[in-house]
Amino acid sequence: MSLPPTAKSLTYTTQSSNPRVIETPLAPPSPKELVVKVHAAAINPVDTQIWRSGLIGWLAGKKEKGIGRDYSGTVVAVGKEVEALGKWRVGDEVFGLLVKFVGEGTFSQYIHVSPATDPIAKKPTCFTYEMAAAVPLVVLTAFACLDWLPREKAEDGMRRIIVAGASGGVGIWCVQLAKKLYNCHVTGICSAKNANFVRQIGADEIVDYTSQFVAQTLLEEKPSGRKYDLYIDCVGGTDMFEYIHDLLHPNAAYITIVGDKTSRELVGGPITYSTYPAQIIRYAKGLIWGPRYANISLYKKSELLQQVAALAERGEVEVIVQEVVEGVLDEGSEKWKEVFDLIDSAKVRGKIVVKIA
Numbered sequence: 001m002s003l004p005p006t007a008k009s010l011t012y013t014t015q016s017s018n019p020r021v022i023e024t025p026l027a028p029p030s031p032k033e034l035v036v037k038v039h040a041a042a043i044n045p046v047d048t049q050i051w052r053s054g055l056i057g058w059l060a061g062k063k064e065k066g067i068g069r070d071y072s073g074t075v076v077a078v079g080k081e082v083e084a085l086g087k088w089r090v091g092d093e094v095f096g097l098l099v100k101f102v103g104e105g106t107f108s109q110y111i112h113v114s115p116a117t118d119p120i121a122k123k124p125t126c127f128t129y130e131m132a133a134a135v136p137l138v139v140l141t142a143f144a145c146l147d148w149l150p151r152e153k154a155e156d157g158m159r160r161i162i163v164a165g166a167s168g169g170v171g172i173w174c175v176q177l178a179k180k181l182y183n184c185h186v187t188g189i190c191s192a193k194n195a196n197f198v199r200q201i202g203a204d205e206i207v208d209y210t211s212q213f214v215a216q217t218l219l220e221e222k223p224s225g226r227k228y229d230l231y232i233d234c235v236g237g238t239d240m241f242e243y244i245h246d247l248l249h250p251n252a253a254y255i256t257i258v259g260d261k262t263s264r265e266l267v268g269g270p271i272t273y274s275t276y277p278a279q280i281i282r283y284a285k286g287l288i289w290g291p292r293y294a295n296i297s298l299y300k301k302s303e304l305l306q307q308v309a310a311l312a313e314r315g316e317v318e319v320i321v322q323e324v325v326e327g328v329l330d331e332g333s334e335k336w337k338e339v340f341d342l343i344d345s346a347k348v349r350g351k352i353v354v355k356i357a
Contacts, residue, residue: 003026003028003035003076003110004026005025005026006024006026007024007026007108007109009021009066009104009105009107009108009329010066010067010105010107010328010329010336012051012064012065013064013065019336021328021329021331021333022064027112029077029078029112030112031079031080032079032115032116033079033113034079034082034114034115034120035075035076035078035110035111035112036073036075036094036110036111037073037075037109037110037357038071038108038109038110039072039073039129039133039355039356039357040130040132040133040353040354040356041068041070041071041105041106041108041133041353041356042068042106042133042351042352042353042354043339043340043353044070044137044343045264046069047068047069048265048343048344049265049267049268050065050267064103065103065105066103066104066106066108067105067336068107068108069097069098069099069106069136069137070096070097070098070106070135070136070137071095071096071097071106071133071136072094072096072123072132072133073094073095073111073357074094075088075089075090075091076090076110078090082115087115088115095121095123095132095133095135095305096113096118096119097119097136097137097298097305099117099118100118106133107328107329107336107356109356117300118300119136119140119304120305121302122306123309124309124312124313126313127312127319129355130321130355132319133353134169134321134350134353135308135319136305137298138169138173139177139308140298140301141173141257141296142170142173142177143298143301143304144297144298145170145230145232145255145296146161146174146178146232148255148292148294148296149161149182149184150229150230150252150253157183158183158184159182159185159230160185160187160226160227160228160229160230161174161185161186161187161229161231162188162189162228162230162231162232163175163203163234164235165234165235166189166194166198166206167188167191167194167349168234168235168348169348170234171190171232171234172201172320172350173317174232174234175188175198175201175203176201176202176317176318177317179202180311180317181307184229184230185205186202186203187203187206187207188206189206189207189214190206190209191208191210192211194349195208197349207221214239214240215239215242215243215247218247219243219246219247227246227248228247228249229248229252229253230248230252230253231244231253231255232256233254233258234256235258236258236259236260236261237258237261238260240254241254241282244291248290249291250290250291251290251291251292252290253286253291253293254286254291254294255293255294255295256294256295256296257269257295257297259272259273259276259279259295260276260278260279261275261276264344269295269296270295270297272295273295279293283295319351320349320350320351321350321353322349322350322352323342323352325342325352325353325355326355
């Protein structure tokens with residue numbers, strides 16, 4: 001299959017420059033790469049946060065930064081070393097995560113993927129391209145969160161976890177994987193309007209943060225009267241820390257993917273150890289006295305995407321796409337504003353996906 005000479009992508013350089021569509025020469029794959037024709041891509045809060053911070057543009061000078069990390073599409077070219085391994089072929093339908101921060105993003109017609117470093121898997125036949133694009137980043141983050149479960153199981157074999165932000169992109173997968181793979185009792189924190197949905201995907205208990213005092217409700221409703229094994233924070237803030245020893249036993253863990261920050265415009269994750277040093281103290285104390293604390297990032301393992309693909313083929317997990325936006329790469333289009341506004345609204349159930357091809 002011959003590649004076109006050029007390809008379009010949505011990029012930005014600095015905070016002061018709005019994203020724009022550019023057309024650049026399309027290079028063939030290096031020996032270690034695949035070229036994937038992108039059918040769909042998903043946006044995540046980190047995409048708009050990095051744009052507003054101007055951080056990547058500043059680090060990269062004036063080099064264009066592509067938007068998006070999640071994608072699904074079709075393999076259209078295979079590098080010689082990858083081809084020799086015999087795993088990937090032209091025509092394969094795939095989904096995955098583009099790890100690079102500077103350069104290509106997935107809001108592009110074509111991307112270069114390095115299977116050795118960029119998580120990638122065959123797309124399940126039961127997924128549309130839009131569904132598949134909604135999966136990689138949030139699933140790989142959910143696996144990283146659940147890996148902090150204590151190794152020892154409870155007497156009844158069921159560990160207890162809390163998921164704050166249970167109806168969001170990562171929260172949905174923390175709930176589902178905790179039930180399907182880890183045999184957990186799950187308490188989801190969400191709004192009343194999302195309560196039935198969170199129960200539908202597997203939560204055993206719901207705490208409505210809009211009408212209940214969350215900490216008190218969690219303490220009153222501890223399953224079997226015992227403390228919890230894991231608190232997964234997908235929201236941010238520090239409201240729960242004064243109750244952490246009452247909620248969690250010493251070998252349990254409080255894991256956040258956001259950190260102490262509360263502004264949706266600021267980048268979260270482990271980078272906030274430098275801006276919120278209280279987290280470092282909390283981490284050190286947790287190692288000594290417990291419960292453990294960590295601000296974490298995602299795993300970068302293709303086998304985890306393959307595991308989710310297998311669950312999907314058996315009908316054991318659900319993908320939630322709230323909205324699909326088209327026309328982002330059209331000439332003169334400003335549809336990116338619609339995409340950014342949706343992800344900034346903090347009212348997303350599941351994911352926002354951009355249809356590329």
